[in-house]
Amino acid sequence: MALKVVLITPAGRGSRAGNRATATRWARRLRELGCRVRLAAPEGAPATWRFRGQPPDLLFALHAWRSHAAIRACRETFACPVIVVLTGTDVYRFQHSHPEVFLDSLASADVLVGLHDCLEEDLPTRFHPRLRIVHQSALPLPSRAPRPNERTFEVLVAGHLREEKDSLRTALALRDLPPTSRLRVVQLGGACSDDWARAARDEMARNPRFRWLGDRPRWRVRQWMSRSRLMVISSRMEGGANVVSEACVAGLPVVASRIPGNRGLLGEDYPGYFPVTDTEALRDCLLRAEREPAFIESLRRHVQARAPLFRVEAEREALAGVIAACGL
Incomplete structure (x- = not known):
C-alpha cells in the first residue's frame, strides 16, 4: 500500500523560494517511490492532512523553526514518524536566536535531514545519529542552450x-x-x-x-x-x-x-x-x-x-x- 506523506513547507504555492522548490521537487521524487503526497503550510490544520479520512503515514517538515507548530501538531494528533529538514536559517540563525523552539523541533523528529555534508559541524552532537544527508538534484541544461558572449x-x-x-x-x-x-x-x-x-x-x-x-x-x-x-x-x-x-x-x-x-x-x-x-x-x-x-x-x-x-x-x-x- 502506498505511503501517505504530508510535506510541510513554509513557502506557499507560487513562491520561488528555495523551500518551495525543494518541497515541489521532493514531492515528485516521493511519488516516483510510490508515495501519495500532499503539500501543506505549517499553519494548516492537521485535519486537512488526512487522505480520505485516513491519517498520514509520514510527515516531512521543512524548516525546524518555521514549521515548529506543525511538528508539534503532528506529534499530538498522529502516531506517524516525523522527518525535519534543516535549512540554512534554521541552523545558522534560529538555532541561536530561538534555541528552545529549534531544539524542540529536533527532539520531536525521528529523522533529521540535512542538505550538505558539513552540517554536523553546527549541529549538537546528540542529534548526529538521527541525521541523514540528501543532496538536492538538478537537471542538465538543454543541448541547444545559449552560449556565452565572447565580448564579455x-x-x-x-x-x-x-x-x-x-x-x-x-x-x-x-x-x-x-x-x-x-x-x-x-x-x-x-x-x-x-x-x-x-x-x-x-x-x-x-x-x-x-x-x-x-x-x-x-x-x-x-x-x-x-x-x-x-x-x-x-x-x-x-x-x-x-x-x-x-x-x-x-x-x-x-x-x-x-x-x-x-x-x-x-x-x-x-x-x-x-x-x-x-x-x-x-x-x-x-x-x-x-x-x-x-x-x-x-x-x-x-x-x-x-x-x-x-x-x-x-x-x-x-x-x-x-x-x-x-x-x-
Missing part, C-alpha cells in the same frame, strides 16, 4: 536579495576594475525588501558592470546559466543551495564563500573559495578567472566531478533511505 565575461548571481545571501557582494567586487576587464555581473532574484530593491537600483546607477533583472522563472535562470562563464555564491549562510547543484550539473564554474553550506556541496579541496564578505578577495578571484584560463578550467573540472552527487537518481535513493530510517 559574464558572471551570474542567482538568489533573492537578502542579508543571508550577501547579495550585492559581487557587484561591489566589480566596481572600479581596470578598463580592460570584460567582467560583468547579472543578478537574478527578487528583492526581499524595499531597501534591497533600492540598493540594487542605486548600484546599477553607479556601476555600469552590474545589472539586476529581478525575479525570473526557473527556465530563464537556466538560460542565464548557459550563457554565463561563472557563478558566484557569496552567501553568509546556506543550508545547501540548490543553485550550487545546478551549477555542478551544468558544468558552470563557481566562486563561493567559504562557509559550511558551500564546502558541504563543493568539497573541502575546491579551489574557488573566498572568505565570506571579503570584497577584495572576491575581486581577485574573479580577475584571476578572467585572466587565467587554467584556473577557470580547474573550477570546471571540480564542479563536473561533484555532479554525480546531484543526479535525480541519487536524490531519490537518498529519500528512500530516509524513509527506511523511519522503519517504513
